[in-house]
Amino acid sequence: MKSMVKIRKILKKDIKQIVLLEEELLGETLGVELLENELNSNITTFYVATIGDKVVGYIGRYAYIDEAEILNFVVDANYQRQGIGQRLFDKIKEDLPQLKKITLEVKASNTKALNFYYKNGFTKIDVRKKYYKDGEDALVLMKEYV
């Protein structure tokens, strides 16, 4: 199964599937229009994980010089815990070897994601109280590459 998963930059044809994936897993989406605009951006890059024509995950990052921020990160529930998230995350640094620092915001209750980030060497640097619409706090995490 793992060898069938490919990681590549997003194409226009992927956007519909990404929106569906976000709606299903995150309950909200960046939306077709925003994603289409980001295709032409120099500072924002999205990668998808695919099996054949099916998009099973994606990650988006904003980057400036040697710093990056993760914007969105989702793996289809049927394909989680198989290392796909790890491959998507690793692709960011692979394409930006000069990267020194990466940050993100995550819901305080999101155990899966927190496990993922702590396993990958992130530390908590801030808490944004009641940051989300539902009143939940956001944790700000950071990883430094040495």
Ligand SMILES: CC(C)(COP(=O)(O)OP(=O)(O)OC[C@H]1O[C@@H](n2cnc3c(N)ncnc32)[C@H](O)[C@@H]1OP(=O)(O)O)[C@@H](O)C(=O)NCCC(=O)NCCS
């Ligand atoms: C976070 C997410 C993208 C990880 O993707 P994934 O493909 O499942 O991740 P991987 O298989 O590469 O897992 C790597 C590590 O993540 C953590 N992890 C992943 N799924 C987990 C789970 N169900 N329970 C606990 N830890 C989990 C573990 O530390 C795991 O390492 P291990 O398998 O050696 O224990 C995925 O869980 C997801 O899409 N969640 C819903 C959307 C979301 O919350 N996105 C993040 C928003 S900030």
